[in-house]
Structures are given as C-alpha cells and as structure tokens.
Amino acid sequence: MDLKDKNHSKHKLKNKILQAGYDFSSIEGSGQSSDTLLSGALNFKQLANGISFHFADTYESSNTVSSCEITDLISFNILFSGKLSFAINEQKYHFDATKSEKVFINVINGKQAFSRFLTIDNSLKKLNLSVSKEWLIQRSLNDQEKRFISSLFKNKHAVYELKCSELLKEQALQLCSIELNDSLKSQLILEAHATLCITELLSMLKANVSSRVNSIESLVEKQKRKFDKEVLPFIQGGFTVKQIANKLGTSESTMQRYFKQHFQMSVLEFIREKKLEKARSMLVIERKSIGEAAYYSGYKHVSNFVTAFKKQFTVTPSELLKQHRS
The missing domain is CATH 2.60.120.10 (Jelly Rolls)
Incomplete structure (x- = not known):
C-alpha cells in the first residue's frame, strides 16, 4: 500500500x-x-x-x-x-x-x-x-x-x-x-x-x-410477497392499515397475518418500530434534536417518545447520544 x-x-x-x-x-x-x-x-x-x-x-x-x-x-x-x-x-x-x-x-x-x-x-x-x-x-x-x-x-x-x-x-x-x-x-x-x-x-x-x-431456522424464504418492504413507502403518509392494504391490493387480514408470522408483531407495531429506527438515525447520523426526532415519529409529547424509544432500544435518546459522542 x-x-x-x-x-x-x-x-x-x-x-x-x-x-x-x-x-x-x-x-x-x-x-x-x-x-x-x-x-x-x-x-x-x-x-x-x-x-x-x-x-x-x-x-x-x-x-x-x-x-x-x-x-x-x-x-x-x-x-x-x-x-x-x-x-x-x-x-x-x-x-x-x-x-x-x-x-x-x-x-x-x-x-x-x-x-x-x-x-x-x-x-x-x-x-x-x-x-x-x-x-x-x-x-x-x-x-x-x-x-x-x-x-x-x-x-x-x-x-x-x-x-x-x-x-x-x-x-x-x-x-x-x-x-x-x-x-x-x-x-x-x-x-x-x-x-x-x-x-x-x-x-x-x-x-x-x-x-x-x-x-437456527433455514434461510430459505418461501413467502412470495415481502409486505414489510412494500409498506415502507407509506410509513410517513399517515395512512391507516386498511388504506395501506388497499393500496397494495391485498386484504388487511392477509397483511396482518404476514407480519404476525414473520415479525411476531402487528402492522402498526412494525410501522412504529421503523419510525423509531429512523428517529435513531436522525439523532446519531443527522444530528437532529430529540424534539425533531419525536415529531418525525408522530409523538406530540417528547416524554412519550422517550418512553417508546427506551422500550424499543433499551436506552433513552440521551443515553444513545452519549454512546455516539467522544
């Protein structure tokens, strides 16, 4: 070199x-x-x-x-x-x-x-x-x-x-x-x-x-549709689960079964998790404030956002930021 x-x-x-x-x-x-x-x-x-x-x-x-x-x-x-x-x-x-x-x-x-x-x-x-x-x-x-x-x-x-x-x-x-x-x-x-x-x-x-x-289970994926990938574009649109299912041309019950089977969670829980993951990225990568991250995630009160964030990631937003600072 x-x-x-x-x-x-x-x-x-x-x-x-x-x-x-x-x-x-x-x-x-x-x-x-x-x-x-x-x-x-x-x-x-x-x-x-x-x-x-x-x-x-x-x-x-x-x-x-x-x-x-x-x-x-x-x-x-x-x-x-x-x-x-x-x-x-x-x-x-x-x-x-x-x-x-x-x-x-x-x-x-x-x-x-x-x-x-x-x-x-x-x-x-x-x-x-x-x-x-x-x-x-x-x-x-x-x-x-x-x-x-x-x-x-x-x-x-x-x-x-x-x-x-x-x-x-x-x-x-x-x-x-x-x-x-x-x-x-x-x-x-x-x-x-x-x-x-x-x-x-x-x-x-x-x-x-x-x-x-x-x-560990086999890697072979038999599911033809991956609803988790298809749902992502609708996360910030404020759509209901029924509206998302309609846009994807499927039934709400079919989509719910998919998320229960593959992620052991409902569609709403999946959407909430993805929003929190994005909020984590905003805090660490984009250097946004905790208030801005909370607003993006759909929380009107920062305290509720902090509670949900800690439940998801086992640390508060402030504790996470400490880990990613000198």
Whole structure:
C-alpha cells in the first residue's frame, strides 16, 4: 500500500466514507489544532467480486466521531496496532492492539447506526474486509452452510473477538502489501488475497459459534410477497392499515397475518418500530434534536417518545447520544 503521508480533513474523510458506499455520514471533531483529523494511508475500495476493502495506517490528530448507517453485512477486522473504539446502536466496543494483534467480526442484520471514534495521538493500523449478507447467502450451497449463515444474522448485531492465527496474519499482511492501481493484475491479486482472508476468518468464526447453528431456522424464504418492504413507502403518509392494504391490493387480514408470522408483531407495531429506527438515525447520523426526532415519529409529547424509544432500544435518546459522542 501507499504509505506516503496524506492529511485527511473533515471534508476529505466524509467524501471517502460516502465513496465507500456509506450513506448519511456525519463527522464531528474536537481537540485538533488544525483542519487535519488524521494523516497517513487511508484506502477504501469496492472490489468487483463484491468485497469491500478498507486499509488504514494512520495517526489520529483529533478526537472525532464519524457516524453512518450500515446494513446487512459482515465486517472482518484485523487490528495490527493501536486502539479502536466504535458504537453500534446502544452498545460501545473497544479493542486494544498495543501488545498484540486483535481480530474482531461485526455482523449487522438490518439497518443499524454505527459510530467510529478517533482518538488524539492514536497510531492505528488495521485491515477491514466487508461483504453483504446476500454475498454470503449466494455462496452457501448446502443446508449446513445456510444454517451457519442464518445463525450469524439471527440478532440485529453481534460482535465476535477471535485470536489472530499466524496464517491469518501472514495472509492479511500480504494483502496490505499489494500495490493499489487500476491494472487487471492488481485487481485480480487483490480479489484473490481478500477472498483467502475471508475464507480463513469464516473458518475461525464457524469454530467459535458452531454450538449455535442447530437452533437456527433455514434461510430459505418461501413467502412470495415481502409486505414489510412494500409498506415502507407509506410509513410517513399517515395512512391507516386498511388504506395501506388497499393500496397494495391485498386484504388487511392477509397483511396482518404476514407480519404476525414473520415479525411476531402487528402492522402498526412494525410501522412504529421503523419510525423509531429512523428517529435513531436522525439523532446519531443527522444530528437532529430529540424534539425533531419525536415529531418525525408522530409523538406530540417528547416524554412519550422517550418512553417508546427506551422500550424499543433499551436506552433513552440521551443515553444513545452519549454512546455516539467522544
């Protein structure tokens, strides 16, 4: 990789995050003496085979929070050196590789709020490889593999910490040493080494969570219609359940049965949940006030919004914001 010093301002860092495919990003920094948030090598690349590649060998010169939304993916991380902190929804995580390498894997099911914390005077070197949930499903060709992938995505998010094997370390360092350019040879080599790393990481993860596989249902989806996707455009329209059913050309009872079967909730409960998820995004990503988020969610009184929010996410809006701030 190109390790020449490069300075990254708030604007430049946000553009890199957007170019990497993460929408609704926001960055808030403090404590820096200049416009530079971090310096060093920072590379994002979407490979043609569907793997997202991210490599950083940087010095962090500010206390900064970078937030975005991530959805339906598994993120493999090798922290070679330095410290790394991040939050997913209401939970915060910290990894320290000052003594030895750390390996951690984030599994994200659905759309979740993610914040990464930069820390002043922190020198960090890490490799991140991410693939979508669909990427894994398409490559799972037998029932055992399908059950394993299903077990990974049974919760809204999960974080696993693994030991860094010598084989993985060697593969990761080889991947990080590949010169990034637009040549066909470079792209094929990068894809091959990235795939090898993911293969090793999945094998390590499977050994770590194998006891959970048997209790998970098959991934095969037999339902022809996915009413949850079709209902989304009507969420902010103030439509009744009956009106939504009419617009979708189905009966209210059919739609209710679908949500009870697949989500163990009514259509109204689903709509309320999606509004609260959007409110969470407004607070963390868009930096809206609690009052604005409450208004969006249809609550006339902030206190009622706070109660519903805590019931949904186990934390109040204020507590969530604390998790996603420096």
